[in-house]
Amino acid sequence: MLFVPSGRWLTGSFNLTSHITLFLDKDAVILASQDPSDWQVVDPLPSYGQGVDLPGRRYMSLINGHMLHDVIITGDNGTIDGQGLVWWDRYNSNSLEHSRPHLIEFVSSENVFVSNLTFLNAPAYTIHSVYSRNVYIHNVTANTSPESPYTVGIVPDSSENVCIQDSTINMGYDAISLKSGWDEYGISYARPTANVEIRNVYLGAASGSSISFGSEMSGGISDVEVSNAHIYNSLTGIAFRTTKGRGGYMKEIDISNIHMVNVGTAFLANGSFGTHPDSGFDENAFPLVSHIRLHDIVGENISIAGDFFGTKESPFTSIILSNISLSIKNSDSPADSWQCSYVDGSSDSVVPEPCPELKSFDSDYGRAEAL
Structure with a gap:
């Protein structure tokens, strides 16, 4: 288990491993860095051929899982805040260098569970499961500003056996x-x-x-x-x-x-x-x-x-x-x-x-x- 205690914790993008539980305590807030240099740049997804926002590569999501299994992201209603305003401004001003990152992305993974958390201000997607199976999303809240450009909540993408329930999502x-x-x-x-x-x-x-x-x-x-x-x-x-x-x-x-x-x-x-x-x-x-x-x-x-x-x-x-x-x-x-x-x-x-x-x-x- 990676336990995140109460407080505000600033980070760039990072990877999870299999058999891990990421747990956010009550009043714990993970804050995404607003500095693009804190975000890795990765190749586009093969089923897309390029980044969605513009041609070329894309920024890696804040929390990533690649070819993982048995992963839990949960908590006592802690918060993951993407601080997306800077990314929305770059999108609107056509000043992005690569396609925007998401908050959580699982690629080619299985047995993924996300629950009991609040997600705020995703730069683009909030939760993206791609080429994955057995994904369960329960009791989450996801919000961005109504003016945020092309922000999306939960995106099952080339994935199977997905359940989304008991959640509240308000997106741009x-x-x-x-x-x-x-x-x-x-x-x-x-x-x-x-x-x-x-x-x-x-x-x-x-x-x-x-x-x-x-x-x-x-x-x-x-x-x-x-x-x-x-x-x-x-x-x-x-x-x-x-x-x-x-x-x-x-x-x-x-x-x-x-x-x-x-x-x-x-x-x-x-x-x-x-x-x-x-x-x-x-x-x-x-x-x-x-x-x-x-x-x-x-x-x-x-x-x-x-x-x-x-x-x-x-x-x-x-x-x-x-x-x-x-x-x-x-x-x-x-x-x-x-x-x-x-x-x-x-x-x-x-x-x-x-x-x-x-x-x-x-x-x-x-x-x-x-x-």
């Missing part, structure tokens, strides 16, 4: 974002994100989505269950993002028992979203988006119910909506609450009534129930 961009690689690099690496459970969470996303899939999803995302989520003060509630050249798939996703309050767009599925790492992507790598079920959802003070924009080459199919009731701000024109193109599915008991492509209730729903 996305609260929880599932990913699996970027264009030709993610397709080649071929490591999906699969078997993910998200439950009993409170999520806010000032300029992004409380729960997002993609847009970097070239290795595939499947078999995801989200339940009992409270979504509030978010630009978008639930988003599926991809674009031509991504390849991959998003399928077998079930989202239920959601309560939304003060959300711009409740549901977004956009087939023309995101950028490419370079010009090497395959223009004919069309992503598959299919078998997504949204049900038992209530929303208050919602601006737009749903935008579903597939592509002509690869329409979104088997989108199933049921038992959804959304209170729209401008209730005088409910027809404007949904926009659809190149999408096919069905619905039952949805208010306001969705667009024609999603209105029909047919045997597709029964097949989705059986999946």
Whole structure:
């Protein structure tokens, strides 16, 4: 065990080992250095090909695990503060030398447990699990400023058997974002994100989505269950993002028992979203988006119910909506609450009534129930 007592402890990036428990005592605060020289610079992830913020290498995360197993990061509600303002300013002023670091990152690791901690001011992602399995995140709080650029809470990335529960996350961009690689690099690496459970969470996303899939999803995302989520003060509630050249798939996703309050767009599925790492992507790598079920959802003070924009080459199919009731701000024109193109599915008991492509209730729903 590495025990961190009460007090404020300044550090640059460091590595963990297998079979370790990092424990933060009550009132213990780990502070991330704001000096870039205290952060190691490492190669980009192979499923991305380059740093996410800009081409080239990236700063190593504050707390790192590489090819580890049986690791616990926990405490008596201690705090890990990334002091991200300096990184956000560098991002906004285009003065970064390398892509920003995250707070915690596990690479090619298994049996990872994170619990009972508060995370503040991540430079980019708060918790990033990549090429990992058996990751359990429980009872954590993660916050950044609403103005922080493209900060994300928890990111299961090309990882399997992930559980996120009983946590509160408020971020500048996305609260929880599932990913699996970027264009030709993610397709080649071929490591999906699969078997993910998200439950009993409170999520806010000032300029992004409380729960997002993609847009970097070239290795595939499947078999995801989200339940009992409270979504509030978010630009978008639930988003599926991809674009031509991504390849991959998003399928077998079930989202239920959601309560939304003060959300711009409740549901977004956009087939023309995101950028490419370079010009090497395959223009004919069309992503598959299919078998997504949204049900038992209530929303208050919602601006737009749903935008579903597939592509002509690869329409979104088997989108199933049921038992959804959304209170729209401008209730005088409910027809404007949904926009659809190149999408096919069905619905039952949805208010306001969705667009024609999603209105029909047919045997597709029964097949989705059986999946």
